[in-house]
Amino acid sequence: MNKLLKLINILFFISINLYPSNLFAEEKLKIGILVPLTGDNKDLGEQIIKSTRIALKDLNVENLEIYLKDTNSDPTKTLKSAFELKEIGVKIVIGPVFFNSLTYLDEVEEIIFLSFTNMTIDIPKNVISSGINATSQLNTINKFIKLNEIKKTVFLTPKLNYESEIKKGIKKSKISINKHYFYDTEPTKLTAQIEKITNYKIRKQNLADEIRRVEKSDLIDKEKQLEKLEKRYTIGNVNFDSVIISDFNESLKSVITSLLYTDVSPKKKYFITFNQWFDESLIKEKSIQPIYYPSINKKNLEDFQNKFYKEFEEVPNHLALLSYDLVGLVYYLSLTNDFSNISSMFKNKNSFKGKIGIFDIQNNNIFHRLNFYQVNNGKFKEIF
Numbered sequence: 001m002n003k004l005l006k007l008i009n010i011l012f013f014i015s016i017n018l019y020p021s022n023l024f025a026e027e028k029l030k031i032g033i034l035v036p037l038t039g040d041n042k043d044l045g046e047q048i049i050k051s052t053r054i055a056l057k058d059l060n061v062e063n064l065e066i067y068l069k070d071t072n073s074d075p076t077k078t079l080k081s082a083f084e085l086k087e088i089g090v091k092i093v094i095g096p097v098f099f100n101s102l103t104y105l106d107e108v109e110e111i112i113f114l115s116f117t118n119m120t121i122d123i124p125k126n127v128i129s130s131g132i133n134a135t136s137q138l139n140t141i142n143k144f145i146k147l148n149e150i151k152k153t154v155f156l157t158p159k160l161n162y163e164s165e166i167k168k169g170i171k172k173s174k175i176s177i178n179k180h181y182f183y184d185t186e187p188t189k190l191t192a193q194i195e196k197i198t199n200y201k202i203r204k205q206n207l208a209d210e211i212r213r214v215e216k217s218d219l220i221d222k223e224k225q226l227e228k229l230e231k232r233y234t235i236g237n238v239n240f241d242s243v244i245i246s247d248f249n250e251s252l253k254s255v256i257t258s259l260l261y262t263d264v265s266p267k268k269k270y271f272i273t274f275n276q277w278f279d280e281s282l283i284k285e286k287s288i289q290p291i292y293y294p295s296i297n298k299k300n301l302e303d304f305q306n307k308f309y310k311e312f313e314e315v316p317n318h319l320a321l322l323s324y325d326l327v328g329l330v331y332y333l334s335l336t337n338d339f340s341n342i343s344s345m346f347k348n349k350n351s352f353k354g355k356i357g358i359f360d361i362q363n364n365n366i367f368h369r370l371n372f373y374q375v376n377n378g379k380f381k382e383i384f
Helices: 002-009 041-058 073-089 134-147 164-174 187-197 200-216 222-230 251-263 280-284 298-312 317-337
Strands: 031-035 064-070 092-096 110-113 127-129 153-158 178-185 242-245 270-273 291-295 350-353 359-360 363-370 371-375 379-382
Touching: 031 041, 031 363, 041 064, 041 298, 041 317, 064 073, 092 291, 092 317, 110 317, 127 363, 134 164, 134 291, 134 363, 134 371, 153 164, 164 178, 178 187, 222 350, 242 251, 242 371, 251 270, 270 280, 298 317, 317 350
Parallel strands: 031 064, 031 092, 092 110, 110 127, 153 178, 153 242, 242 270, 270 291
Antiparallel strands: 291 371, 350 359, 359 363, 371 379
C-alpha cells in the first residue's frame, strides 16, 4: 500500500503507463545541485535549493539523494565543485545557473549537467541547456503567425550578446520573416533606425504633400479634408503585418515607443515579443497594447508561486520553477532509461510534462512547448 501511495504522488510528473519494472529499485539515485551558494547570486541559489526541497516532497520517493555544491557564479569554482560531485559518484547535475559558469565543464567526463541557461551555442558537449531558448519561443510564435495567416513579418534584434542564438532559432523553427534588423539600444540611434525601417520620413512627407495639395485645391469640402489630415501623423503603410521584437524590459518599451513615434500602432500591426514572464509593468503601459508573446503556462506558474510562498513566505524567481521540474525530469529519465549509460539519456526522443509545460528531449537538446499570451486592456489573456 505504501508503494502504491508513492506511485500516486509522482503522477504529476509522469504517466503511470511509462513506469518500468525498476521503479522501486534499491539503488540510490545521486543528483548534484550546482548553484551559487555564496557571492552576489546566493539568494537565487537558495531559492533553487528550496524549490528542489518542494519537488522531493511532492515526489515522495526514498531513492533520491541530493548533493549541493557551490559555483560562486565563477567558472573555476564551478569546475572544482563539479569534480567533487564526480568523486562521490554523481552522474547527473542540475546546474549551473549562468552561461559563464559552463566554461570548463567539458573537462568533467561521465557527468551530464542540466544548466539553467537558455543559450545553446558554444556550450560543452556534456551540458544540456534547459532554459527557454529562442527556438522554443520561435516555434510558438510561428504557430501564432500561421494561425492568423500573417504574411509579412519583420524581426528586430538588439545588438547584444544573443544575436547568434536568434539566428539559430529562426533557422530551426523555420519561421518565415521578410527582413531581420539588428538595432542599437542607444535611444537616439534606435529611433533613427526605426524611422528607416518604417519609412517614416517618406510617409511624413507624403502627409505634408497631401496637405499642400488640398490647400491649393478647389475642393468643396477642403476645410473638412484639411481638418482630417491635420489629425494624422503620416500617410502610407509600412511593408509588414507584424513585428517580432526579441527584447525585454525597458529596452523593449523603447523599441515600441519608437514604433509609436513613427506612427506604427499595435492596434493595426501585430507586436510580438519574447517571453516576458508576465511582467506586470506591461499591464500599465496601455499605449503599447495589444502585445503578444510566448510563455510558460500562467496558471501553473501562479500555483507554484503560491506553493512556494506558503512554504517559505517569499516569492520565487522563475528559475526556481524550472529547478522544480528538472528534479522530476531527472527522476523520470532514471525510470525510463539505463542510468549507467548517462550519455544516451538525452539523445533518445522523449517528452516530459512538468509545471512549466512539456519538455521535448532529443539529440542532447531540450525544447519547451509554450503557451501564447496577449497583453491587452490591462490583463493577460491566453491565446493558446
